[in-house]
Each structure stands twice: as C-alpha cells, then as structure tokens.
Amino acid sequence: xxxxxxxxxxxxxxxxxxxxxxxxxxxxxxxxxxxxxxxxxxxxxxxxxxxxxxxxxxxxxxxxxxxxxxxxxxxxxxxxxxxxxxxxxxxxxxxxxxxxxxxxxxxxxxxxxxxxxxxxxxxxxxxxxxxxxxxxxxxxxxxxxxxxxxxxxxxxxxxxxxxxxxxxxxxxxxxxxxxxxxxxxxxxxxxxxxxxxxxxxxxxxxxxxxxxxxxxxxxxxxxxxxxxxxxxxxxxxxxxxxxxxxxxxxxxxxxxx
Amino acid sequence: xxxxxxxxxxxxxxxxxxxxxxxxxxxxxxxxxxxxxxxxxxxxxxxxxxxxxxxxxxxxxxxxxxxxxxxxxxxxxxxxxxxxxxxxxxxxxxxxxxxxxxxxxxxxxxxxxxxxxxxxxxxxxxxxxxxxxxxxxxxxxxxxxxxxxxxxxxxxxxxxxxxxxxxxxxxxxxxxxxxxxxxxxxxxxxxxxxxxxxxxxxxxxxxxxxxxxxxxxxxxxxxxxxxxxxxxxxxxxxxxxxxxxxxxxxxxxxxxxxxxxxxxxxxxxxxxxxxxxxxxxxxxxxxxxxxx
Ligand SMILES: Nc1ncnc2c1ncn2[C@@H]1O[C@H](COP(=O)(O)OP(=O)(O)OP(=O)(O)O)[C@@H](O)[C@H]1O
Ligand SMILES: [Mg+2]
Numbered sequence: 001x002x003x004x005x006x007x008x009x010x011x012x013x014x015x016x017x018x019x020x021x022x023x024x025x026x027x028x029x030x031x032x033x034x035x036x037x038x039x040x041x042x043x044x045x046x047x048x049x050x051x052x053x054x055x056x057x058x059x060x061x062x063x064x065x066x067x068x069x070x071x072x073x074x075x076x077x078x079x080x081x082x083x084x085x086x087x088x089x090x091x092x093x094x095x096x097x098x099x100x101x102x103x104x105x106x107x108x109x110x111x112x113x114x115x116x117x118x119x120x121x122x123x124x125x126x127x128x129x130x131x132x133x134x135x136x137x138x139x140x141x142x143x144x145x146x147x148x149x150x151x152x153x154x155x156x157x158x159x160x161x162x163x164x165x166x167x168x169x170x171x172x173x174x175x176x177x178x179x180x181x182x183x184x185x186x187x188x189x190x191x192x193x194x195x196x197x198x199x200x201x202x203x204x205x206x207x208x209x210x211x212x213x214x215x216x217x218x219x220x221x222x223x224x225x226x227x228x229x230x231x232x233x234x235x236x237x238x239x240x241x242x243x244x245x246x247x248x249x250x251x252x253x254x255x256x257x
Numbered sequence: 258x259x260x261x262x263x264x265x266x267x268x269x270x271x272x273x274x275x276x277x278x279x280x281x282x283x284x285x286x287x288x289x290x291x292x293x294x295x296x297x298x299x300x301x302x303x304x305x306x307x308x309x310x311x312x313x314x315x316x317x318x319x320x321x322x323x324x325x326x327x328x329x330x331x332x333x334x335x336x337x338x339x340x341x342x343x344x345x346x347x348x349x350x351x352x353x354x355x356x357x358x359x360x361x362x363x364x365x366x367x368x369x370x371x372x373x374x375x376x377x378x379x380x381x382x383x384x385x386x387x388x389x390x391x392x393x394x395x396x397x398x399x400x401x402x403x404x405x406x407x408x409x410x411x412x413x414x415x416x417x418x419x420x421x422x423x424x425x426x427x428x429x430x431x432x433x434x435x436x437x438x439x440x441x442x443x444x445x446x447x448x449x450x451x452x453x454x455x456x457x458x459x460x461x462x463x464x465x466x467x468x469x470x471x472x473x474x475x476x477x478x479x480x481x482x483x484x485x486x487x488x489x490x491x492x493x494x495x496x497x498x499x500x501x502x503x504x505x506x507x508x509x510x511x512x513x514x515x516x517x518x519x520x521x522x523x524x525x526x527x528x529x530x531x532x533x534x535x536x537x538x539x540x541x542x543x544x545x546x547x548x549x
Contacts, residue, residue: 055431080434091428097421105418109433115411118418162432 001066002029002169002201007051008060009225021047021225025061029218033232034195034202036212038244039222040251045205046087048222049171052203054078066168080110083162083200085155085175092158095147099138099157102146103127106161130160133190136183151178156187163194170195172204176211184208188215209241219244223251262394264513266462268506269397271477273404274455275485275505276498278478280448283486283497285424285441290346290475291331292452294353295324297471299456301360304368304466313374316457317400324453325446327353332442346475357468366466373461393462400458404451405498411447420444452478473526480533481505487540508532 007025050056054075221229281289485504
C-alpha cells in the first residue's frame with residue numbers, strides 16, 4: 001500500500017516565482033492496484049511521482065509505504081522496491097553503455113555491485129528473449145551503445161530494465177509518449193502483462209485517454225495539484241473517453257485557456 | 258636516443274596519472290583539480306620513505322593508498338557537503354600544498370644516491386650491463402601495462418559498470434537502488450590513487466621531490482586524455498586506456514620537440530596551456546561536427 005498524507009509542497013519558496021503547488025494532498029493506493037493518471041500539462045503528475053520516489057523533498061506531510069513512514073528515506077533506498085520509467089527517455093538507460101551492459105546492470109539491482117564480471121555471456125540469450133517480443137530488432141543490437149538508439153527504442157528498453165528484478169511498485173511517467181502508435185500499443189500490452197504477472201502496484205501517467213480508460217483498475221485526473229476525478233472498480237469500467245474529455249473542457253473554460 | 262628514451266619514460270609515468278584523470282574527467286565528468294596536489298603528494302611520500310631507507314617497492318602501495326584517501330576526501334567534500342566539483346578540487350589542492358610541505362619537511366627534497374624501483378640491487382642484478390639505459394623505461398612499461406590491465410579488468414566488473422553509469426546517467430544509478438554519491442566518491446578515490454602513484458614514480462625517476470612539481474598536472478593529464486581519445490577514436494579495437502597511454506607519450510614527445518626548438522623549461526607551463534587550448538578547441542570542433 002502506498003499513501004500520501006497531507007502533502008504540502010511549495011516551489012521556489014521565498015522568491016517571486018513562489019508556487020504553492022500541493023496543499024494538503026492526499027492519496028491512497030492499495031496493494032496490487034493499477035492506477036492510470038491523466039491531467040493537463042503542469043497539473044502535477046510528475047511532481048506527485050517525484051514525491052513518492054523521494055526525488056523531491058516535501059515541506060509537510062508523510063509518504064507511507066506498506067505502513068512504514070518513508071518520508072525521510074533517501075531516494076535510492078526507496079527505489080530498491082520501485083521500478084521507474086521516466087518521461088524523459090534518456091533517464092532510464094546509460095547512453096555510453098551497450099544494451100547488453102545496460103541490461104546486466106539492471107538485472108543486478110538488489111544485489112551487490114562487486115568485483116564479479118559486469119556482463120555475463122550466459123545471460124545473453126535470456127536478455128535477447130526479453131527484447132524479442134518488442135519487435136524493435138533490439139535483440140540483434142546487443143553490443144550497440146544505447147545512445148545511438150531512437151528515443152522510443154530507449155524507452156522500451158527502459159521499461160524492460162525497470163521490471164527485470166523483483167519490485168513491489170511500478171511508476172510509469174508517460175512511458176509510451178515517445179513511441180509510434182503501433183509500438184505504443186505493444187508496449188502497453190507488455191506493461192499490462194508485466195503488471196499482472198508480477199502483481200505490481202502501478203501508477204501510470206499518460207496523455208492517451210484511451211489507454212487510461214482501457215488499462216488499469218483505477219483512474220485519476222489531476223489538475224493544479226489536486227485530484228479532480230478518482231474512479232475505480234465498476235465506476236471506472238463504465239467510464240468513457242468522452243466523459244474525461246468533457247472534464248478537460250470544463251477545466252479550460254473554468255480557467256480560461 | 259636518450260631523448261627518445263626519456264620521452265617514453267615520462268610518457269609512461271604521466272600515462273598512469275592520465276589514466277586517473279581519464280576516470281575523473283571522462284567517466285565521472287568531474288574536472289578534479291585535487292590531482293595538482295595528489296601528484297606531488299606521491300612524490301613527497303616517496304622521497305621521505307626512500308630517505309628513511311625503506312625499500313623503494315613499498316612506496317608504490319603506500320602512495321597509491323594515500324592517494325585513494327585524498328580522493329575520497331574530495332568526494333566527501335563534493336557529495337556530502339555539496340561543494341561544486343571544481344571548488345572541491347581547488348580546496349583539496351590548496352590544502353595538499355601545506356600537507357606536502359609537512360610530509361617532506363621542506364620545499365625540495367632530493368634522494369640522489371638512494372635506491373629506487375628503477376635502480377636497486379635486485380633489478381641491477383636482473384638486467385645485463387648493456388641494458389642499463391633501458392632499465393627504467395622497461396620497468397615503467399611493465400608497471401604501466403599492469404595498471405592498464407587492472408583498470409580494464411575493473412571497468413568490466415559490476416562495480417566498474419556502476420562507475421561508468423554514474424558519470425553517464427546518475428538517475429539510473431538511483432533507480433538501481435544505489436547511492437550515487439558513494440559511487441562518485443569511490444571513483445574519485447581510484448582516480449587520485451592512480452595520480453599519486455604517478456607522482457611516486459615521477460619522483461623516483463627524477464630522484465627528488467619539489468613542492469611545485471604538481472602545478473599543471475590536471476592540464477597535462479587532460480591533454481593526454483584528449484589527444485589519445487580523439488586521435489584513436491576511429492581505431493575500434495583499441496581500448497580507451499591504451500589510447501590514453503599513447504596520448505600521454507605523444508604529448509611528452511610534443512613537449513620534448515618544443516624544448517628542442519629552443520624553449521626553456523620555464524616556458525613549458527605556457528606551452529602546455531596553449532597546447533591544451535588548441536587540443537580542446539580542435540576536439541570540441543569534432544564533437545560539434547558529429548552533432549550537427
Ligand atoms: N523543480 C521545480 N521547480 C519549480 N517548479 C516546478 C518544479 N517541478 C515542477 N514544477 C512546477 O510544478 C508544476 C507541475 O509540474 P509537473 O512536472 O508535475 O507537471 P506534469 O503534470 O507532469 O506535466 P506534463 O504533462 O507536462 O508532464 C508546473 O507548473 C511546474 O512548473
Ligand atoms: Mg510530467
């Protein structure tokens with residue numbers, strides 16, 4: 001279970017750019033829940049994920065993971081149980097290292113990074129078998145530097161890498177945004193499969209309303225640091241894209257943009 | 258002939274130092290000025306130990322470990338106290354000036370008649386009389402090769418992978434559940450250990466310590482790294498470490514030619530700076546061309 005309790009966050013405090021963004025923000029996500037999050041640009045989706053993962057300090061409130069208060073826990077410690085794909089495709093992989101090396105690094109998460117061989121040849125076929133279903137031809141580019149791959153290829157690799165080891169939570173920030181429609185579809189199906197197979201508690205931010213409606217068992221819509229739609233179970237199943245679009249329109253009218 | 262030998266001797270010595278700078282600059286993306294202090298620190302430790310009659314071989318591990326400690330301090334200043342990278346190095350460099358004087362006891366400490374790793378009963382017995390002139394360069398070749406192979410091996414380990422990752426994309430290191438700060442500290446530690454080892458060998462080849470001998474270490478090392486990596490960029494089968502060693506020898510050859518052409522040794526810092534600027538601009542140009 002993951003809880004955000006009474007979170008306060010002000011950006012650039014004490015400057016002219018001061019922005020009180022989250023004020024008494026509360027969210028509770030149950031174990032095994034797959035939550036899709038939508039919301040306009042700047043509505044606070046990435047900020048919320050950063051708070052959960054410890055990438056950003058909070059001014060007040062608590063972050064609780066499986067009944068343990070982790071508000072003070074360092075980001076890298078939190079990530080031991082979290083798999084994460086960033087909005088920016090370059091953040092999930094190492095550009096100067098090969099696919100083989102990147103996957104070896106990822107596979108070792110949770111184990112000591114000691115003086116044993118970094119990339120074990122015998123894992124090669126296994127890595128290739130993970131890459132093949134992406135149908136991006138990455139399995140034939142094992143020794144190519146990741147920096148030379150396209151953004152979409154990198155993002156697909158990043159998704160695989162983030163879920164290679166046992167984790168409890170999966171945090172996805174627009175992980176299909178950089179992908180072509182066909183690949184995006186494939187990655188979404190793969191994501192769903194991984195989430196179900198590994199029973200991951202998942203938060204998926206997306207701008208694709210269809211994905212938000214089709215996938216996941218709960219849907220959140222954010223606006224200006226608040227959750228303005230929160231539907232789960234039967235209610236979520238009955239939701240249609242039109243309904244969400246209407247809400248988007250309402251917001252724009254209300255705030256005049 | 259002696260000139261060529263001396264180019265290779267100094268080229269190899271500086272290569273070990275340059276390998277350290279390769280770690281900080283290329284792998285960690287951290288311009289570390291600590292090296293201007295840790296290089297002479299290696300020399301100071303060596304001079305004192307040898308004058309005290311301690312076997313010269315022991316200076317190598319002692320210098321290496323001392324350098325590792327100093328690099329760790331730079332890392333702690335940067336990571337834990339959040340001081341900017343360049344400033345952390347400058348602080349350590351400045352502090353080490355005093356430390357080096359304290360270690361040596363004075364600004365200049367020679368040890369002309371003492372045995373060194375290049376000139377002691379054991380190696381003198383091993384090499385035949387006719388090889389005397391090549392003795393130092395051969396020993397240096399062996400030491401440099403060992404250092405290079407060890408570094409290559411380390412870069413292929415899990416720990417080495419993490420080091421490469423932290424300079425490249427430290428967000429990934431965090432995602433892997435590892436403290437990126439500690440990886441950085443370890444990297445700076447290894448780098449300065451190598452630089453200090455270079456200083457240790459330099460002192461034994463020159464047979465003295467001088468408190469100013471570290472000035473420009475970073476620039477010389479960086480020049481070697483950039484010469485090596487840009488010149489041999491296309492040679493895919495060559496390891497970067499080999500390229501850095503060759504870069505260092507080439508750099509020393511350029512300096513030797515400059516001196517041959519009539520420049521005084523005291524002009525060398527200016528020559529180094531100008532040479533470095535040229536190399537930097539040329540290599541940046543290449544990058545820009547690739548990018549556009
Ligand atoms: N580090 C920061 N410093 C100052 N302001 C920030 C910072 N990070 C985010 N913000 C502000 O917080 C608001 C929310 O940003 P956030 O990145 O969370 O939006 P988002 O919902 O992820 O948007 P998008 O869909 O464009 O990714 C924005 O107004 C942004 O300017
Ligand atoms: Mg975002």
